[in-house]
Amino acid sequence: MAYTIKQAFKDAWKYQWEPQSGNRTTRIYALEAVNYFGPNTPVEDIDAGRFMDYRFYLEQEKDNLPATINNKTSKLKVFQEMAIVHGRVKNLPLFPRNLPLRNKKNIIWEQNEIDLCTEYLRRINRKDAARQLIFLCEMGCRPIEMRRQTKADYNLKKGLVTFFKENNDNKTGNRTLPLTPKAAVAAAEQILSMKRPEDDENEFSLDQWTEKVWPLSDSELHHVVRRALEACSIPKSFIIKATRHTCGTALGRKGCTELEIANWLGHSSPQSCRRYVHMDGKVHTNAYNALVGV
Structure with missing residues (x-):
């Protein structure tokens, strides 16, 4: 047998x-x-x-x-x-x-690459993919966290968004973050695009607030963005996780600490964000100033 x-x-x-x-x-x-x-x-x-x-x-x-x-x-x-x-x-x-x-550097998006891709996606009437790409790069959330989100997870008036790391009842994994300006615009446009005429009459309907905000699956977004990369002649393969690395790198370049980056990205340990900290050329400045008495 x-x-x-x-x-x-x-x-x-x-x-x-x-x-x-x-x-x-x-x-x-x-x-x-x-x-x-x-x-x-x-x-x-x-x-x-x-x-x-x-x-x-x-x-x-x-x-x-x-x-x-x-x-x-x-x-x-x-x-x-x-x-x-x-x-x-x-x-x-x-x-x-x-x-x-x-090499991790090959899977980090530069801002001009994001702008070129999103501009192309809008031209071919794939605004949904453009908004989703911008949101992922700006907020650095896990794709699965994004796919779980409903309208109830957004407070656009206060500019806040809540991510659920695993399950909605896992409070230790949840985090509420302020939306960056670009992410706020992308989220507002996406939620507005979902609005139906009958929604005004059913403002307090539970179904309306539990509707998923981001409809594209990883494979759909992957296919559309790869098409945009080819059209824009950007020699880079699209990896969805690269959006998360892009956000972490941006935080590291701005001098954020491991703990700050970990809290933003939703990592349980700051050690996993050590690679981002070294993106900042001035990472040792504070230590040097402390030693020389500046």
């Missing part, structure tokens, strides 16, 4: 991953591979060609960065190890090496 990827996952979880701390992401990534190939697929049938197809899917369809792709595909290598350890197979195909990690 063939040793399936489903059985490999169960064995890997029992003997390798479950005893480890912080295994939640590992489980999610491993199950993603199981669902992609199908639970009843024999492990030995996943050869280098199918491995490359999966890697291409993660890059093009899921818009994952090389580090994430390497992490996800490593689960297939563990499945192979389980098959060998349990004596179910003797020979297994070799997989390609990991992808080289991409």
